Amino acid sequence: MGFGLAGEEAGGVRITDLNPAHDVGASSWYVEFEGHRLLMDAGVHPKREGRESLPLFERIQSDELDAIAITHCHHDHVGGLPVAVRRFPKAHVLMTELSYFLVDRVLHNSVNVMVRQRDELGIQEYPLFTHTEVDEIEAIFQAFRYQREVEWASFGKLRAGHRSPTVEFLDAGHALGSAGLMVRGEHETLFYTGDVSFRDQTILKGARFEDVQADVLVMETTRGARGVEPGFTREAEIERLAEAIREVQARKGAVLIPVFALGRTQEILALLALLMNSGRLPRQSVYIGGLGRVFTEIYDIQAHRTHRHHSNLALTEALDLQVLDRRQLEGIKLGGGRLFVMTSGMMNRNTAAYELGLRMIEDERHGIFFVGYADPATPAGKLRAAAHGGTVEFGGQDRVLTRKCDLREFDLTAHANRDELLDLVGRVSPKTVILGHGEEDARAWFREAIRARYPRVRVADSGPGETVEA
Numbered sequence: 001m002g003f004g005l006a007g008e009e010a011g012g013v014r015i016t017d018l019n020p021a022h023d024v025g026a027s028s029w030y031v032e033f034e035g036h037r038l039l040m041d042a043g044v045h046p047k048r049e050g051r052e053s054l055p056l057f058e059r060i061q062s063d064e065l066d067a068i069a070i071t072h073c074h075h076d077h078v079g080g081l082p083v084a085v086r087r088f089p090k091a092h093v094l095m096t097e098l099s100y101f102l103v104d105r106v107l108h109n110s111v112n113v114m115v116r117q118r119d120e121l122g123i124q125e126y127p128l129f130t131h132t133e134v135d136e137i138e139a140i141f142q143a144f145r146y147q148r149e150v151e152w153a154s155f156g157k158l159r160a161g162h163r164s165p166t167v168e169f170l171d172a173g174h175a176l177g178s179a180g181l182m183v184r185g186e187h188e189t190l191f192y193t194g195d196v197s198f199r200d201q202t203i204l205k206g207a208r209f210e211d212v213q214a215d216v217l218v219m220e221t222t223r224g225a226r227g228v229e230p231g232f233t234r235e236a237e238i239e240r241l242a243e244a245i246r247e248v249q250a251r252k253g254a255v256l257i258p259v260f261a262l263g264r265t266q267e268i269l270a271l272l273a274l275l276m277n278s279g280r281l282p283r284q285s286v287y288i289g290g291l292g293r294v295f296t297e298i299y300d301i302q303a304h305r306t307h308r309h310h311s312n313l314a315l316t317e318a319l320d321l322q323v324l325d326r327r328q329l330e331g332i333k334l335g336g337g338r339l340f341v342m343t344s345g346m347m348n349r350n351t352a353a354y355e356l357g358l359r360m361i362e363d364e365r366h367g368i369f370f371v372g373y374a375d376p377a378t379p380a381g382k383l384r385a386a387a388h389g390g391t392v393e394f395g396g397q398d399r400v401l402t403r404k405c406d407l408r409e410f411d412l413t414a415h416a417n418r419d420e421l422l423d424l425v426g427r428v429s430p431k432t433v434i435l436g437h438g439e440e441d442a443r444a445w446f447r448e449a450i451r452a453r454y455p456r457v458r459v460a461d462s463g464p465g466e467t468v469e470a
């Protein structure tokens with residue numbers, strides 16, 4: 001141990017943004033770190049299709065990647081992992097223990113979705129990987145607890161006597177298993193937030209990023225364009241949601257809450273369970289999707305490993321959960337006040353939320369309630385922008401609908417508010433901040449705010465394939 005690396009390989013940090021577009025997009029960062037090479041996340045872009053959705057892996061010149069570290073199991077962070085492993089078969093693949101229980105479900109589901117998109121939308125490049133490939137790469141996944149330093153240099157380098165940099169997974173409070181990555185070398189340190197929530201959600205407690213300091217900070221900026229109203233409380237927001245559900249159900253309309261299967265689904269189910277327990281909502285069935293049900297089970301089973309509230313609240317026992325497959329979904333009647341908590345959060349084509357949306361948008365009895373982020377170019381993003389009585393290109397130009405349903409937004413986000421991230425910059429005290437995972441206006445707010453408050457910190461905006469020397 002401890003020989004260090006010779007020549008031009010030693011020292012320095014270079015970070016290349018592999019997101020194929022300059023937006024929230026797909027998270028994937030290639031880090032050259034004191035002569036070692038790390039890939040942080042390998043996501044796919046939610047509104048691109050086929051190979052266009054993948055990170056720009058071709059920008060990585062070297063075939064020698066030491067490790068791939070995954071922050072959490074959302075598609076925009078992990079959906080391209082099998083393609084990354086195919087390209088870099090010798091890399092370690094590191095994640096949290098909790099992500100280990102989720103990742104194979106996420107990837108197998110991706111294969112199913114891609115096969116369906118090939119058959120129904122004619123996207124010939126799909127699937128980008130197969131079930132067999134997912135099963136085979138699982139054998140190299142390594143899982144670690146939070147707050148443990150793990151060496152990640154290649155075995156070859158370790159055998160040659162090099163000292164390995166380390167990575168530590170810090171609980172990010174965003175979804176089950178989510179983590180920020182603290183990377184430490186002999187001279188350099190880097191911290192990557194992944195997606196982070198500093199505030200407690202209904203189930204998950206907020207991020208544990210205390211005492212993090214680093215030379216380089218790679219930061220998500222999802223909510224940079226959005227401030228928090230004075231007097232805002234999550235509790236009042238939940239009360240407002242309960243009231244909205246009661247209103248729709250009083251007129252026998254259906255309620256749809258479009259969500260991601262992992263994280264959003266369980267947080268919404270938990271607050272529905274608490275609302276029913278306290279009599280603020282009548283006891284009733286909740287309709288969910290199959291994958292949402294699987295992750296709900298894992299949330300319950302892994303409660304003891306999770307930094308969370310209501311440890312004894314088993315969602316699958318507290319609620320009457322009705323799983324709908326695609327065929328049942330087509331036939332189900334929407335009258336009578338049914339409550340759907342279904343994927344996808346962005347209401348992408350070929351998902352349950354999209355199919356329900358097609359049937360609900362033009363009927364004023366129904367309510368569609370948004371509780372999380374949706375990219376503006378997705379069906380959910382377009383719908384949110386539509387005025388009552390206005391038209392929306394919900395499924396492209398051939399699916400123009402008139403919005404008549406009740407449509408509301410509730411701020412129950414799993415992402416940090418911008419002021420909280422600005423405070424994080426002060427605590428981490430980096431030389432360089434790299435802004436990612438945000439739309440242009442969100443990044444612009446951070447650029448200005450960081451320059452004004454921390455004039456000595458260098459702010460680097462990233463772009464597709466661009467490299468920052470830190």
Ligand SMILES: [Zn+2]
Binds near residue numbers: 074174
């Ligand atoms: Zn996420």
Ligand SMILES: [Zn+2]
Binds near residue numbers: 074076077437
């Ligand atoms: Zn994300």
